[in-house]
Amino acid sequence: MTTTQILIVSVGAVCLLAAVAAFVIAYRRGGEKTIDWRSALSKETLAADVSEAGAPLLTAPAQPESEPIEEQVEALEEAPPEVEPLVAVSVAEVQRVEEISPEEAGVTRRQFFNRALLATWGGYLGLMGISMLAFMWPKLSGGFGSKVDAGSVEDIRAQVFLPDGSVQPLFIPDARAYIMPFDEVAGPQFEGKGVVAGGLTALWQKCVHLGCRVPWCASSQGFECPCHGSKYNFVGEYQAGPAPRNLDRFVVEVTADGRFIIDTGSVIQTPRATVKTVAYPQGPNCVAIGG
Numbered sequence: 104m105t106t107t108q109i110l111i112v113s114v115g116a117v118c119l120l121a122a123v124a125a126f127v128i129a130y131r132r133g134g135e136k137t138i139d140w141r142s143a144l145s146k147e148t149l150a151a152d153v154s155e156a157g158a159p160l161l162t163a164p165a166q167p168e169s170e171p172i173e174e175q176v177e178a179l180e181e182a183p184p185e186v187e188p189l190v191a192v193s194v195a196e197v198q199r200v201e202e203i204s205p206e207e208a209g210v211t212r213r214q215f216f217n218r219a220l221l222a223t224w225g226g227y228l229g230l231m232g233i234s235m236l237a238f239m240w241p242k243l244s245g246g247f248g249s250k251v252d253a254g255s256v257e258d259i260r261a262q263v264f265l266p267d268g269s270v271q272p273l274f275i276p277d278a279r280a281y282i283m284p285f286d287e288v289a290g291p292q293f294e295g296k297g298v299v300a301g302g303l304t305a306l307w308q309k310c311v312h313l314g315c316r317v318p319w320c321a322s323s324q325g326f327e328c329p330c331h332g333s334k335y336n337f338v339g340e341y342q343a344g345p346a347p348r349n350l351d352r353f354v355v356e357v358t359a360d361g362r363f364i365i366d367t368g369s370v371i372q373t374p375r376a377t378v379k380t381v382a383y384p385q386g387p388n389c390v391a392i393g394g
């Protein structure tokens with residue numbers, strides 16, 4: 104699984120865990136305290152309800168003083184027949200409301216979503232921090248940035264030396280490096296830097312001018328950059344073009360059991376070689392410019 108795939112899976116896992124954690128917290132809070140619909144009411148509403156409930160529901164009408172019997176009989180005889188009045192009955196529902204604290208009310212839906220959002224953001228930021236640390240931290244085993252086992256020295260030498268006396272590079276993808284023969288150390292810029300082991304050296308494929316990948320040119324027996332025409336002989340010494348120095352190279356070693364190890368975490372830069380170790384070009388160039 105690649106680093107990108109691990110990163111994507113990790114992001115998904117953290118977000119899922121954050122959402123589950125927020126849900127579990129909300130569920131447990133809700134289980135401890137029964138959620139009442141009244142918790143959604145504001146304090147002002149509760150106070151208004153209590154005030155209305157305490158007020159008298161119906162007020163009894165005042166009783167008029169009774170008139171003498173004779174006057175009542177006269178009034179009945181003179182008065183038109185009355186229609187029985189309709190009686191409106193209003194029913195007031197009395198609600199008994201107890202004011203409760205937010206803790207007793209449990210977790211509201213808004214609180215739940217706020218906490219879920221915070222948990223998700225926290226998980227996301229934590230994962231970003233871990234990813235940045237992982238990016239900056241040197242790899243402990245395998246891949247570019249660590250020590251790469253390129254194979255046995257004997258096998259490598261058999262591949263880089265051709266029967267006709269010429270040489271060819273052995274490219275190691277994990278190290279992004281060309282392994283080249285380097286039996287002689289001509290200049291002081293290579294001494295004591297650990298860039299030669301078992302008669303071999305490991306050149307970084309990246310051009311030291313602007314970083315293009317520098318291909319091998321078999322006819323000239325050198326490396327020629329197609330971008331701006333920088334040229335290097337087969338041990339990576341500067342020959343021509345805008346490159347400011349020799350090709351960069353890695354610290355190398357041969358283990359007790361004959362393995363050629365390239366330490367791609369240790370890059371060695373050297374100035375343009377004034378004395379060349381090998382002749383260049385040994386035939387037609389592949390790149391015309393810069394020479």
Ligand code: FES
Nearest residue numbers: 310312313328331
């Ligand atoms: S990048 Fe190679 S010469 Fe410019």
